[in-house]
Amino acid sequence: MANDKVTLTDHRTQKSYELPLNDGHIRAADLRQIKTGPDDFGMMSYDPAFMNTASCKSAVTYLDGENGILRYRGYPIEELAENCTFLEVAYLLLNGELPSQNELKDWVEQVSQHRLVHENLKKFIDGFHYDAHPMGILTSTVAALSTFYPEAHNIKDKLNRKQQILRLVAKMPTIAAYAFRHSLGLPYVFPENDLSYTENFMHMLWKRTEPRYQSNPVLARALDVLFILHADHEQNASTSVMRAVGSSHADPYAATAAACAALSGPLHGGANEEVLVMLAQIGSVDNVKDYVKHIKEGKGKLMGFGHRVYKNYDPRARIIKRTAEEVFKVTGRNPKLDIALELEKIALEDEYFVKRKLYPNVDFYSGIIYQAMGFKPEMFTVLFAIPRVAGWLAQWQEMLEDPEQKIARPRQIYIGKELRHVTGKSAGLRAVASD
Ligand code: SDX
Numbered sequence: 001m002a003n004d005k006v007t008l009t010d011h012r013t014q015k016s017y018e019l020p021l022n023d024g025h026i027r028a029a030d031l032r033q034i035k036t037g038p039d040d041f042g043m044m045s046y047d048p049a050f051m052n053t054a055s056c057k058s059a060v061t062y063l064d065g066e067n068g069i070l071r072y073r074g075y076p077i078e079e080l081a082e083n084c085t086f087l088e089v090a091y092l093l094l095n096g097e098l099p100s101q102n103e104l105k106d107w108v109e110q111v112s113q114h115r116l117v118h119e120n121l122k123k124f125i126d127g128f129h130y131d132a133h134p135m136g137i138l139t140s141t142v143a144a145l146s147t148f149y150p151e152a153h154n155i156k157d158k159l160n161r162k163q164q165i166l167r168l169v170a171k172m173p174t175i176a177a178y179a180f181r182h183s184l185g186l187p188y189v190f191p192e193n194d195l196s197y198t199e200n201f202m203h204m205l206w207k208r209t210e211p212r213y214q215s216n217p218v219l220a221r222a223l224d225v226l227f228i229l230h231a232d233h234e235q236n237a238s239t240s241v242m243r244a245v246g247s248s249h250a251d252p253y254a255a256t257a258a259a260c261a262a263l264s265g266p267l268h269g270g271a272n273e274e275v276l277v278m279l280a281q282i283g284s285v286d287n288v289k290d291y292v293k294h295i296k297e298g299k300g301k302l303m304g305f306g307h308r309v310y311k312n313y314d315p316r317a318r319i320i321k322r323t324a325e326e327v328f329k330v331t332g333r334n335p336k337l338d339i340a341l342e343l344e345k346i347a348l349e350d351e352y353f354v355k356r357k358l359y360p361n362v363d364f365y366s367g368i369i370y371q372a373m374g375f376k377p378e379m380f381t382v383l384f385a386i387p388r389v390a391g392w393l394a395q396w397q398e399m400l401e402d403p404e405q406k407i408a409r410p411r412q413i414y415i416g417k418e419l420r421h422v423t424g425k426s427a428g429l430r431a432v433a434s435d
Helices: 028-033 077-083 086-095 101-113 119-126 134-148 158-184 197-206 217-229 237-247 252-263 271-282 285-296 315-331 336-349 351-355 362-373 377-401 427-434
Strands: 005-010 015-020 061-064 069-072
Touching (some): 015 028, 069 086, 086 101, 086 197, 119 158, 237 252, 271 336, 271 377, 336 362
Antiparallel strands (some): 061 069
16 A cells, blocks of 8 residues: 555654555664664664564464453464363464364374373483472473484474474473472373373372372363463563574474573463462451552552553453362362452452553463362462463464564663773783782
8 A cells, every 4th residue: 555654754864764564563674774874873663571562473373452352373262262172272373273173183192192201301300309399390301302302403394393393292291290290209100192181181190099090070171271271372471582592493492491481480470379379478358458558559569460461351361260160169169269359359440450451360360270279389380381382382383484584683772881991901810910
């Protein structure tokens, strides 16, 4: 379209520039032509924390923060959570379409056959203290996987990429279960190939001396739904890390380990664990009002609330809240839910949170369910990382296949010292010389 451009006037030089619009947005590189003279490097956009910068074009996930919309490959999250299994959704994210019956059968079969990990990996996990945080174990063990599959560095080979993707989707629950068992001093449990993704995970977590753990079908399905809800979320911090590390052509295990590290932060995937710490600190429904006052005085954050993109209710939180009721029919009601519900009620009516558009996010209710299922808070972010691997890998392969992408290397605005010189030998060298 003829008017698919913007005109910028640089009042320093009185020059005007026409910048073409690309899907309605300018290319930051087009700003470089705006100079005050021949020695000028040219203009950049300055955007700390990338509040308004698109790092890529992606077809994987669509978010509409104002209207609380989340779609994977065009499908609303509500419909996927209602009608699909996690492995179907993982297939959708990775391949762009939901699998046919035969494709799904083949995919489930392949994932089942890759659940085992090399026996040596157990030695890594054994090396951790019993009370090592399971996210530290998961992050380190995923990184170690790249040494078991050296061919994974051949990231240009599409079939090779698919093989590593399959291994990661299949092995994440095994490593997570081993980390959990290690923390309890229990023996590792081999996967059972004929169990579903979440039934097998629960078997590897909870089996004692019985031949096979019989998971409650309501809880197995609830975990499957939670995995669907956590599978991808466009360019969040950990996905951005996955893309950045992948852009240097590091192997997918190294990139996934880096993404796990980013996810572990309390402002990101670590928030679900912090929500339980917060609810325990509040202690009872009667204390909620005082706690909210504490937050409004700027003495901390309401963990599980707020989001960079959602300025409305996180659609995942709504589904998780419904799932909680299903879980509590089996496990008994987690008393922390009452505190969480009162916290949500007060916050949603309070001007401080309304003005800042702070709503419950995916982490606000998930931890309450996980705790009712028998998980310790330290495992919550691990439960986030398992399904998110499908999204990270879908974004990773999309980045590698995008002809516009290359190694991620942002610019900076330098605000340090101007040129200056070392006068004489430095103190360090003088100390050496006098010895
Ligand atoms: C996830 O990006 C993703 O998609 C992430 C994720 C995914 O699926 O990958 O959705 C998963 O990480 C969810 C978020 C989990 N984190 C938490 O629940 C931690 C608590 N939330 C906040 O730390 C915060 O809301 C963030 C980090 C989630 C978003 O922060 P922003 O976008 O940088 O917002 P901000 O910090 O600039 O806050 C704007 C204002 C500030 O107040 P003022 O300085 O304007 O007075 O809102 C306030 C903040 O202080 N604020 C909060 C708050 N979150 C923001 N105040 C109290 N409690 C909060 N939770």
